[in-house]
Each structure stands twice: as C-alpha cells, then as structure tokens.
Amino acid sequence: MDEIAKLVHEIVNRRRGYANFFGYSGSDKETRKAEELDVGRELLLHLNTLGLEQYSNLSLLDDKEGNEPFPDLQAITQEQKHIGIEITELVNEEKVAQYAKAKNTNQSINPNDWHVYDKGELEFAINEIINKKNEKISRKPDHLQEIWLTIFTDEAFLKYRYVMEFKDTLELVENLFDEIYLVISYSPEVKDNAFPNGYPIIKLK
Structure with a gap:
C-alpha cells in the first residue's frame, strides 16, 4: 500500500461516521486545531464579504501553562481590535455513540438515520453549549476586547433554510459573549457572495 493509500485508509478508519464533515481525520488535538x-x-x-468590518490575522491561541486555551482563536480588525473566538460543535452524542458501536461491531449503518431537531430541541442544544462555554469566559486573556462563540454543525437536519425559519424566535440563555454564530457544513444550494465557499453562517447574537 503506497503512502497516499495508507493516509486515505487511516482517515476513513478514524472518521466517527456521523455528522463529521468538519472532523475529517479524527478527534486528536492536532486535528481539532485544524x-x-x-x-x-x-x-x-x-464577515469580510459583508463589508461591515475587516478581520485578519486569524491564529490559534496557546495557554502558556499547558491548559486547554480559551478561547481557541483570535482575529484582529483593521482598527487593531483583538477578537477571541471560541469554536465548538453541535452534534447529537447519542447518534455518535450508536454509529461508533455499529462500526466497532461491524454492524450495518443506515446513512440516513439522522437526529431530528425541532425548534425546542435546537434551542436546548444551543443553550446547553452556551452555558458550558460561558463558565470559561473568566479565563480569557486580558488583551482580547471581545469574545465570540462559534458553533459548527454537520447535522443533516439543520439546513440553513430550516434554521432560518425560527432563528429570530430562539430564546438564548443569558451569557457574556459579544456575538454568537452557527456555522453549517457545506451546502451548495446557498453558495453566493455572502457564503462564497458554500458554508451558511447564521448570527444568533
């Protein structure tokens, strides 16, 4: 087996199998950072295509004491404002466990067995994430003027137009984030000037 074939084989074996568009090669630290x-x-x-503000110099943040950094990234505006961006995922853990069990026991997997979200369940899932991340805000570095929370998802049921139907009625728990975004995996049907690579993004706060 040549090196390319070995790499492809490793990636396929390490994929969790459920809603893993962004997690292309597993859950190790290096992959999570990528x-x-x-x-x-x-x-x-x-955000840059919207023309309201220009952001650049996106980079990973490191914790000098060896702890998991918070937030994960920082960006800098043209006015030299430093923005911290915490990245996290919305995924149904029960489905992930089901797929993992099926894979480990060589059982067949129905690729269309996706979790179904209604407005209430999506609201609950988002608020659960916000509460968890909000507890960490006190750890933010002093040089950051704003902290954003960015939630990404590859849940098949959470398509852009579906979420937009009730986006304005989602009731978010009280939190200290300056802005909150939902990033949805590749959706060619919405690829346009606002989403040039086909990744829909919804501002929740």
Missing part, C-alpha cells in the same frame, strides 16, 4: 481554524476562516470570510 478543524477550529477551518471554521474560523469560513466565519471571517463571510
């Missing part, structure tokens, strides 16, 4: 940068780049690309 995933976070990919999501951050799509967010800034979208």
Whole structure:
C-alpha cells in the first residue's frame, strides 16, 4: 500500500461516521486545531464579504501553562481590535455513540438515520453549549476586547433554510459573549457572495 493509500485508509478508519464533515481525520488535538481554524476562516470570510468590518490575522491561541486555551482563536480588525473566538460543535452524542458501536461491531449503518431537531430541541442544544462555554469566559486573556462563540454543525437536519425559519424566535440563555454564530457544513444550494465557499453562517447574537 503506497503512502497516499495508507493516509486515505487511516482517515476513513478514524472518521466517527456521523455528522463529521468538519472532523475529517479524527478527534486528536492536532486535528481539532485544524478543524477550529477551518471554521474560523469560513466565519471571517463571510464577515469580510459583508463589508461591515475587516478581520485578519486569524491564529490559534496557546495557554502558556499547558491548559486547554480559551478561547481557541483570535482575529484582529483593521482598527487593531483583538477578537477571541471560541469554536465548538453541535452534534447529537447519542447518534455518535450508536454509529461508533455499529462500526466497532461491524454492524450495518443506515446513512440516513439522522437526529431530528425541532425548534425546542435546537434551542436546548444551543443553550446547553452556551452555558458550558460561558463558565470559561473568566479565563480569557486580558488583551482580547471581545469574545465570540462559534458553533459548527454537520447535522443533516439543520439546513440553513430550516434554521432560518425560527432563528429570530430562539430564546438564548443569558451569557457574556459579544456575538454568537452557527456555522453549517457545506451546502451548495446557498453558495453566493455572502457564503462564497458554500458554508451558511447564521448570527444568533
């Protein structure tokens, strides 16, 4: 098996199998960092196309004491404002566990067995994430003027137009984030000037 074939084989074996468009090669630290940068780049690309503010110098943040950094990324505006961006995922953990069990026991998997979200469940899932991340805001570096939360998802049920139907009626829990975004995996049907690479982005706050 040549090197390229080995790499492809490794990636396929490490994929979790469910809603993993962004997590292309597993859940190790190096992969997560690449995933976070990919999501951050799509967010800034979208915001820059809107022309309201220009963001650049996207980079990973490191914790000098060896702890998990918070937030994950930082970007800088043309006015030299430093923005911290925390990246996290919305995925149904029960479905992930089901797919993992099926894979480990060589059972067949129905590729269309996706979790179904109604407005209430999506609201609950988003608020659960916000509460968890909000507890970490006190750890933010002093040089950051704003903290954003960016939630990405590859849940098949959470298409852009579906979420937009009730986006304005979602009731978010009280939190200290300056802005909150939802980044949805590749959706060619919405590819346009606002989403040049086909990744829909919805501002929740």
